[in-house]
Amino acid sequence: MLNLCFLAFLFGTTFAGEVCYTDLGCFDNAPPFLDLQDRPLSLLPSSREDINTTFLLNTPTNPNESGQQLVSNQDLTTISSSNFDSNLPTKFIIHGYLEVGDLGWMTDMSSAMLSQGSYNVFRVSWDLKPGNDHYAKMSSNARIVGAEIALLIDQLLTYAPAGSTASDASSYHLIGRGIGSHVAGYAGERHNPKLGRISALDPAGPYFENCDVIVRLDHTDAEFVDVIHADTNLIRTMGMGMHQATGHADFYPNGGHDQPACPSRILSILFIEGTIYEGGVQYVLCDHEKAHEMYIESITSGCNSWLPYCDNNLDNYVDGITGYYDAANAMPMGFHADKSYMISETQYFQPYVTRTVDEKDEPHCKSQYRAKVYFDDPRDADEAHGDLYIRYGNDAGLWTEKIHMANTGENAYEPGLSYYVTGAGNSFAEPLTRIEFSWEYDGDWYNPISWDIFRNPDVYVSRIEVDSLDVRQSSAFCSTVSDGLVRSNKHDVIFLPC
Incomplete structure (x- = not known):
């Protein structure tokens, strides 16, 4: 173990450095982004050109994927020529590891929101060029993507007429999955006054769990941060998510791991999903993906599951052993969580736990x-x-x-x-x-x-x-x-x- 730590230390410090961009600032790979225990491989981010952060806009005027508009934070005319409406709240949907912005779940979420209300909805995409697609590199590149989002929001705040909805930082809501949750945190920490809300859908655990608040999503990154933890098993048991409470309200459906309808044993799924590879992917990602599925369902279902506040062992509550119901602090998980939230210093890091389906896959909300x-x-x-x-x-x-x-x-x-x-x-x-x-x-x-x-x-x-x-x-x-x-x-x- 000592030798591994020493090698990690050498690797991290030998390649220590800094990259700077005129309108984004500087990024280094020194501590706290280098941490021998939780973040041993600290790489500098790739170039802006390689990461290629893009913003795809849908609004009530162009709600479908086929009508999406490309907006650039380096070309203000793309904002003025788009359907961006300064009188509407704005949502950003941010993907995670090994994903791109035209994924089905992102377009499904955008469509769901626009079917229920009027918003500007940006889907954020960043590239997977060779060299950018391994986990440590994407964890570093997330900082650039967060800065790019913050830059676009700055421009939207300036572009919007005074007194309009979009001129108020509290009207911006970032929704990230996996590493995208921490991208949202990087964007949020750059804003004062704070952005209105960040929703984190199973935030990535490896390279973020237990790290300094500068490295990971934190409740100070927005006025309201709500988190759904769906895959909190240890990484050695294929868990992808973060167990650590990191928002104003942290939700742990079914205890935060081993979601119903997901395979509990790899042999039970390997030969069901078409190929061994597809079965293996489903086994690893199923719990992780339940977070965005539950969130999308919460937008359209009208389900009003008020969840109990539980300040002790989460698994115990799911097992029915203990826990208590506090009506004054209950709130619904998902898109409508902010409807009952009241900002209070005493409401940081409150874990909530609920149960979803036992066997069938949908609906999750019960x-x-x-x-x-x-x-x-x-x-x-x-x-x-x-x-x-x-x-x-x-x-x-x-x-x-x-x-x-x-x-x-x-x-x-x-x-x-x-x-x-x-x-x-x-x-x-x-x-x-x-x-x-x-x-x-x-x-x-x-x-x-x-x-x-x-x-x-x-x-x-x-x-x-x-x-x-x-x-x-x-x-x-x-x-x-x-x-x-x-x-x-x-x-x-x-x-x-x-």
């Missing part, structure tokens, strides 16, 4: 429920080792599907104790007025005595308290069975308001 289940302790009560299910309903006869409320893994539900469980289901007309509860016993496969052909344990549940997070409703329900008996795999029990 109504969020948390239940506290009270297990009674009569003399013949059994330990419940299995899965809990709840359907939620109202007086109009509308019900959700039967929702698997996440259990605690190997832990059993013991008589006399209460447990939090969480789940997500299809939306329906609330408020809740009834629930249907059931459970399925799950014995240990390695212990034949525990198999359900030998034992059929009973549990007793008399009370369930439910937080319906979408509408911020908390309700208590009591069993319609006098003794609270719930038989395994046998029947559903109706609970009504206590």
Whole structure:
């Protein structure tokens, strides 16, 4: 390890230097951009010409990809001759590693925003010329791209008439994926007054996690920074994203890793996606790509999933072990997160966690429920080792599907104790007025005595308290069975308001 660090140090310092551009400033590869532990290979950025940052504009006048207009931050006439509208807010969509600006997800996001409102939408593209396409180099080139975006925004602020929307820095919103999240940070840190918002979609972890705030996205880079963490596993297990909280609101869907509908084992996908190569790519990128899929869905679906603030172990909340629901601090994940945000020094680095789908791929956005289940302790009560299910309903006869409320893994539900469980289901007309509860016993496969052909344990549940997070409703329900008996795999029990 010492030899590797020494070689990294030699490589970084031997090629230390600086490049400068008249309208962008200077860029070096000295610390903090050189860090022996988290950023051992620090390269100077490529030239502006090689990086070739381009801006593709769509507006309500030209909403389709076929009508996109090329705008340059080095030729102001391209702004005046475009459909840029100074009376509209402006969005920038920024791609990440090994991508370009005409990717399907970027055009899908642009189309989604323009279908819901009136905006100037720029898609930012930067080149993958040979020599620019390895990760350390793209991490360095991201600084140039951020500076190019900042330069264009400066010109738009100057171009826009005084008092117009585009003359106000708070009307600019940058949306980046992967390394593009840090590009947005580099652009934002150059502006005072601050830009209005940065949305980071699974910001890249390698070469950024735990680095100095100058190197990575940080909550000081805009008035409001919201982050979706979708692939936070360690890089050695193919995780691409950053686990570190870095915004005003950091969202960790499904705990921030191992997204539903993504393969958990590489052999399960290698021969399904056409070729071994395609299967391998899908295995590595699936969790990472869920961030932008969820964000796009949040624009158009109208889903209003209000998420609980959780200041302890994120996986524990997803597993239903602990965590708490704080209605005052809840906010929806995705495009509409800023609708409920109030700037406060106490709101930095708040992690939020939610659940999405369990098995099906779409839609990702679901109504969020948390239940506290009270297990009674009569003399013949059994330990419940299995899965809990709840359907939620109202007086109009509308019900959700039967929702698997996440259990605690190997832990059993013991008589006399209460447990939090969480789940997500299809939306329906609330408020809740009834629930249907059931459970399925799950014995240990390695212990034949525990198999359900030998034992059929009973549990007793008399009370369930439910937080319906979408509408911020908390309700208590009591069993319609006098003794609270719930038989395994046998029947559903109706609970009504206590």
